[in-house]
Amino acid sequence: MTTRRSATQPLPRSLDPLHDESLVGYVLRLAYRTGSTPAEITVRTGLRRTELSGLSLRPLHDLDPGQLHTFCTATSLTPTEARSLLLSDVASRYGPLDPSLAKGRTAQALIAGNAWASFRNTRYCAECLSGSGTEIEQLLGGAWRKLWRIPAVFSCRLHQRLLSTRCSGCGQPAQVSKPGHAILHLTVEGLHPLQCRNNIAPKGTRTSTPCGARYNLPDLPSGHPPDAQTLDAVLRLQDRIETLLTTAPGDAAATFGWRTPIGIYFFDLWALSSLIFLTWPECRPLTATPTLAEIMDEEVDQRRQNPPPHRGHGQRSRTRVYTIPPESSLASAAVLGIAERLLGAPDEETAYEALKGVIERSNRAGSRLGYRFRNTRQASVPFRATLRHDQRPWAAHQLPSRADLILKHPGMTRVTPPTADGSTTRQLA
Ligand SMILES: [Zn+2]
Ligand SMILES: [Zn+2]
Structure with missing residues (x-):
């Protein structure tokens, strides 16, 4: 009462x-x-x-x-x-x-x-x-x-x-x-x-x-009740994300094998999600289950056909169609699952190889999103360094390595140090 x-x-x-x-x-x-x-x-x-x-x-x-x-x-x-x-x-x-x-x-x-x-x-x-x-x-x-x-x-x-x-x-x-x-x-x-x-x-x-x-x-x-395999993948992803959201201050996550403050890691996660939407179906093979791949197909179709109303002017407003998170819980899990998997690459070179298609497609699409995320101070240093892409292959040898670019910033440490021969595990988890 x-x-x-x-x-x-x-x-x-x-x-x-x-x-x-x-x-x-x-x-x-x-x-x-x-x-x-x-x-x-x-x-x-x-x-x-x-x-x-x-x-x-x-x-x-x-x-x-x-x-x-x-x-x-x-x-x-x-x-x-x-x-x-x-x-x-x-x-x-x-x-x-x-x-x-x-x-x-x-x-x-x-x-x-x-x-x-x-x-x-x-x-x-x-x-x-x-x-x-x-x-x-x-x-x-x-x-x-x-x-x-x-x-x-x-x-x-x-x-x-x-x-x-x-x-x-x-x-x-x-x-x-x-x-x-x-x-x-x-x-x-x-x-x-x-x-x-x-x-x-x-x-x-x-x-x-x-x-x-x-x-x-x-x-x-709902048009898409998740099958058991999909629900299991979604709940396990949620477990990892909520652990980060509720963990003690001072703990870190990993972006491409580098220690990253958890708050910044979530910027990386969303920035990468935006690029996944922009360049879909480039990352389709990385979806955890066939249902999640179909959900992504639908989500991206919907975004391309019915872009959200522009807010304000300029690039930021035009790219909003890719940067806003999905309304659907399942689509959120689908895109974040792919982004999490990519951020889990063991080092920046493996990550670059995995992301090359995304970076090239986003450049071809004429979108400034890649450029924006390469330069925002919100995303992590390894994330920005890995998105760097020089379109002049002949100039590659003149550029500092990605690792050098990352190490120019103070306090950057690897989660998994390279092995004696200088390599880390060259495989995307
Ligand atoms: Zn509940
Ligand atoms: Zn109501």
Whole structure:
């Protein structure tokens, strides 16, 4: 049962955050728990200044010290608990959420221009949302996990299933938000945390109506239920990715056999995914299963036939068709699986041989993507050095080796040192 509280009463510590819960999910559960609305909760916890101001997308990522203090005072959470609700909590391990790596290095740039972290909607596992059976989860549902907003998270390891992307009631992406409106229908009372708040009023009308369907209902039928072999490959890939996302700070991943900070490794993973889309079907032989290869065929066809609307002008907008992550969980797993396999090459020369087709095709396609990823400071040094491609074969002997280029940068070390004869295992894992 929920209890209605007056607006002036402080909120008692009435709700503990769940493991990996998102701020939106916590606000929805707290509002329902205390018999109030997300509008009231977001003002009382300092997420909005006044009843009239909107709820921006920024708090989903981070709170400034003053906001954090107000939030902790109002909810009786510790700063560590409150920070665990924010996407910035993962920033040191997932570069696309790290403002120090964002273009312009501002939180605003990170949220508005971020292809590889989702502030506008989320994926979800209906079984996780149904809750674990504890009294509080029976009442309020399970956590809306913050990792579901990272497109590199596409399956639930606990329930061994792919994540859903859309509400089965309205068919729109789950938990749609927009700038200035991180939660839709803020003032609507009585909606359960698992009920969809997306607007279903017909376009062009002035009214706004929340969908209200429950997210923990059976999913919309999918054109491609994965076969057992595919699901197994997807879940094993997810295991490796989530281990990186939740590992201790200071640990490193490997790009082409070189130690790479985990946050940067995810840039490499997405940059390479973009090149895989651009040059498809060049990497088709590297897909883990035939089903994943078919999924990639469909995903790329769809991208080429229905490119996403341009945002702004220039190259970046034109290449967006290849740089945005797939909406489909299965397609995300398909492309990231190939990219992970390529990044796992034991050294830069093996990687170059494996990527030659991709690099040449991207140059032939006249796309600037290869050039962009060779020069972005977001991707790792070995990644950039390996993409280097001189189209004048006769000039090759004048150029420094890739290893020399990499070693010019301080602190670069190999994960697997070369053997006595100077070679590493020349095989793509
Ligand atoms: Zn689950
Ligand atoms: Zn809906």
